[in-house]
Amino acid sequence: MTQNIPSQSSSLDDWLCYLERVHPANIAMGLERVATVAQQVGLLNTSSKILLIGGTNGKGTTARCLETLLLAQGYSVGTYASPHLIHYNERVRINGKELADQYHVDAFNLLEQGRGETPLTYFEYGTLGALAIFKRHAVDFVLLEVGLGGRFDATNIVTPYASVITTIDLDHKEYLGDTRELVAYDKAGIFRENTPAIIGELNTPHTMTDYANEINANMYLSGTDFLFSEQTESFTWQYLDNLMTLPKPAIPCQNAATALTTLSVLGLLPETNIIKDCLASLQVEGRFEQLQQHPLLFTDVAHNPESARYLAHKLTAYKDKGFKIHALAAMLADKDKQGVLAQLTDVVDVWSLAGLDCFRGDTLENMKSAMDAVSNNKAHQGYTTVADALDAILPVQDDKTLVIVFGSFFTVAAAINYFKK
Incomplete structure (x- = not known):
């Protein structure tokens, strides 16, 4: 694979074609390879606070809600999402905006020069490329969507400021197992000791809560620690003594409530009028x-x-x-x-x-x-x-x-x- 390797002057399309063929498998679970490369090119020592977002559904809408609320307060935010709809550039946003091709080319070239003989999958290149771009921009916050599962997903090499789980259901059964308990245990792998773990799932399997307790994660459960209810044109959210009636967003209220709780736990919840404005204008591509x-x-x-x-x-x-x-x-x-x-x-x-x-x-x-x-x-x-x-x-x-x-x-x-x- 030493021939036909793109360079820093190659196009993004050339790089993406290369990334698709450089590894024999489309999916190769495990953290050792991707962590090795991340360490070699210096991506794990970052000043950004990373929110790691996992779950079966709702990662994209929860991330967009968090992004909007953080940007409204003047923070700089990098967001990594997958897959894309039309263009690869959709996967990485800085302050809500896609980037020019050259930023991705520079990141992939950095990885190719630094990975040595360590093979990477397409998703692993994408994840490390996003981390390189976020470090280059020195953003305040990084919103990192987990690709598949959690425990052995490439995103799980980071040290999160908080971990978020949206929902739990059966998907990718060949990798994660064929019961909600197995899926939940895998997704709980993004939790860390003494670190907030916000769980938006309404019926959390015991395997997730058991693991959170085992490692002493700071767990916040929907239906127990925070509540929400839907009305025709609005929804109500409550965490501790904070009770708000808010505009019903174009995304699931469950995900909006999870995002609001995450920011509240971290001491980052904006004023009520900012929340209302953000939710009223929130729209995520491809979600109804x-x-x-x-x-x-x-x-x-x-x-x-x-x-x-x-x-x-x-x-x-x-x-x-x-x-x-x-x-x-x-x-x-x-x-x-x-x-x-x-x-x-x-x-x-x-x-x-x-x-x-x-x-x-x-x-x-x-x-x-x-x-x-x-x-x-x-x-x-x-x-x-x-x-x-x-x-x-x-x-x-x-x-x-x-x-x-x-x-x-x-x-x-x-x-x-x-x-x-």
Whole structure:
């Protein structure tokens, strides 16, 4: 692998192509390799306070909420998220903004020069590259989203100022196990001794709390240490004596409450008027994001049963207003398609299914099989691609139909690209 190595003058696309082929495995769990390289290039001695954010769903929305609230107080913030929707640059933000390609090229070149013979996966390069960029900018806070699980994820090489868990559900079962207890134990691996561990999950498995107690983490549990409740246009959050009624955000209230509790625990909660302004304007790409008004069309990255349940909840609010729900679903081959579709069959009136022509993308035939297994009395139309489906669906909808395009980040990206073109 010494030939065709990009240089500091190469393009970001050249670097990304190289990163995709330099390691034989797409996923290789473990911290030894990535920690070795981080140490060699000096990424672990940082002045930034790192918030490590894990969980099955809700990492991106919780991170965006934290980012918005910290920026509103004048702090500088670096945010690392994955995967991206359209461009790689989405994965790293400084003060809410994406960076020019050269910042990523410089970071990858630093890693390539410093890693020696230690192999890195695409995600490990990305994680270390983000840490290099954050150190270069000397940001006050780093919001680091865990990629997969927690205990052996590349992000877990850092020393967190606080660790945050959003939700716990079954996903990536081949790596994390097939019970919530196993998943929770793996995710609890991001906790540290005498360090805040804020848990937003509403039904936390004992394996997570047992581990937190075992290592003496400072644990804060949703439903016990902090509370929230939803109303039609607002939600209420309480931590200790702090009780607030706030605008209902465009993200799950559970994640907003987790973010607010995290900042409160750390003594970083802004004034109430700042919180209200931030929540009222909060929007995260691909999370029930509206792309069109006529007909009304939303897109969502929901790709496991838990996120599908939340999507069904959002759609039910529109169905109660008299909207017919037309769903277009396309998913990855390694996801629980039956489990996802089953969460939405009661609220969706018309189904369209599509294949995904991408890495790990599933075929139309497999989507149809999953739908038939869930409900053989639900009629559905099939299309080769998301774009083909939208070409057929959109011209025949009326203003009392809501179209929801969902199933993966790739599905959302296909919908966004369709409207851009």
